Amino acid sequence: MNISKIGFIVKHEHEEAAALSLEIAELMSGRGYKIFFCDESAVIVRQFKKDSQFTVVKKSVLASKVDFIIVFGGDGTYLSAARLMKERSIPILGVNMGTLGFLTEVRKEEIYDALNTILKQKKIICSERVMLDVSVIRKGKTILNDLVVNDAVISKGAIARIIGIKINVDGEWANTVRADGMIVSTPTGSTAYSLAAGGPIIMPSLGCMLITPICPHGLTQRPLVVPDTVLLELMVDHMPGHVFITLDGQDLVDLKKGDVIQISRFKKHTLQVVKAPHRNYFSILREKLNFGGKGS
Numbered sequence: 358m359n360i361s362k363i364g365f366i367v368k369h370e371h372e373e374a375a376a377l378s379l380e381i382a383e384l385m386s387g388r389g390y391k392i393f394f395c396d397e398s399a400v401i402v403r404q405f406k407k408d409s410q411f412t413v414v415k416k417s418v419l420a421s422k423v424d425f426i427i428v429f430g431g432d433g434t435y436l437s438a439a440r441l442m443k444e445r446s447i448p449i450l451g452v453n454m455g456t457l458g459f460l461t462e463v464r465k466e467e468i469y470d471a472l473n474t475i476l477k478q479k480k481i482i483c484s485e486r487v488m489l490d491v492s493v494i495r496k497g498k499t500i501l502n503d504l505v506v507n508d509a510v511i512s513k514g515a516i517a518r519i520i521g522i523k524i525n526v527d528g529e530w531a532n533t534v535r536a537d538g539m540i541v542s543t544p545t546g547s548t549a550y551s552l553a554a555g556g557p558i559i560m561p562s563l564g565c566m567l568i569t570p571i572c573p574h575g576l577t578q579r580p581l582v583v584p585d586t587v588l589l590e591l592m593v594d595h596m597p598g599h600v601f602i603t604l605d606g607q608d609l610v611d612l613k614k615g616d617v618i619q620i621s622r623f624k625k626h627t628l629q630v631v632k633a634p635h636r637n638y639f640s641i642l643r644e645k646l647n648f649g650g651k652g653s
Contacts, residue, residue: 360476362391364423366416366438367398368430374454375401377465378429381472386410388476395419420445425481431455432549436605439506439628442488448481450631459548459645460506462633471634484630484638486545486561487585488623493602493610495617501602501610504623507546510603511591511618512538512571517598519574525590526583533594534578538571541589541620545628548646550606556580558648560638561630566620585622592617 363385368374379401382392394401395416414422420441426449428435435451439460442449451461452468463471475481491509493501513520522539524531542551544559547567552558556569557580566589569580583589593600593612600612612618633641642648 360390360424360479362393362423362425364393364395364419364426365398366395366419366426366428366430366434367401368434368454369397371430371454373465374429374452377452377454377468378427381427381468382411385472393419393423417441420447423447426450427452428461429454430461432458432460433606435460436506437607439488440504440605440607442626442628443504444625446626446629448483448629448631450475459641460545460630462630462636462641464633467633474634475631481629482632484561484632486628486630487543487564488628489541489543489566489585490621490623491604492619493612493616494619495613496615501604501608503604503608505546505604505620506543506628507549507605508540508542508551509618509620510538510540510550510571510606511593511612512601512603514599514601517600519595520593520597520600521595523592523594524568525592527587528590531581532578534570534573535575535595536570536573536578539591540567540569540571541591542567542569545630548642551580557582558642564622566622587621589620590617591620 365378367378386392392411394413397416399413428438428451452463453461489505491505492499519535521535523533540551544561544563547559551569554569554571564585565582566585570578596614603609
């Protein structure tokens, strides 16, 4: 692909991420690429007095200005970048500056080799990831609509009792779950909160959605995998206290009794996660989760 403009997003207040991002930015700028930092990272640019070299733009428009984005941080920082891909999807390379990092596949010590390979071959190998379209409808009016990369989570407040959630699949009643909450995740998000709640690991290439109850009040309430071609409708029909929904752990809305949460596949495009060189999905599982290994 033709790459001439590169965007940078850096984890807040992470000195190592800041230093590495500027090293890479200077290197790419010296090779003739135009460099854009999002405004959240502008303090880093100014701190190192590099204002004249790089362009600073609002984070919300970064994806419309560049051909390729590099994220320096952890999965949370990567998710904030991925959620910019509502109108246009471009490849995102994640440089893992943290510990786990399922989305930030490239280690910090690999970034130079990874970029050299990409720019030399003029080819980016991406994993295409399904995203979800989530709407909260209250009395016939949409009060929230956004895309989800990992998961949408319905949770109870700290002192609330068990809540009841009715699940409809393509207009047909499937189940009513009594639990502390519920997670609807993409295959990408199957290794996040859903995994901690007892859900299965799903390969990112599969076209499906995963419904995982959180601490269900009943042994028969198990995780459910449905095709991503269906429309999910979730209704909280028993709400003894504060209940809310979060999208990718970043957007939060308080729910009221009678609210309907509609979830379907985001149809406009997929998320393009740049793959780490010399590493596949199973090697990442082994590295991050000790997948298939002996217990400690």
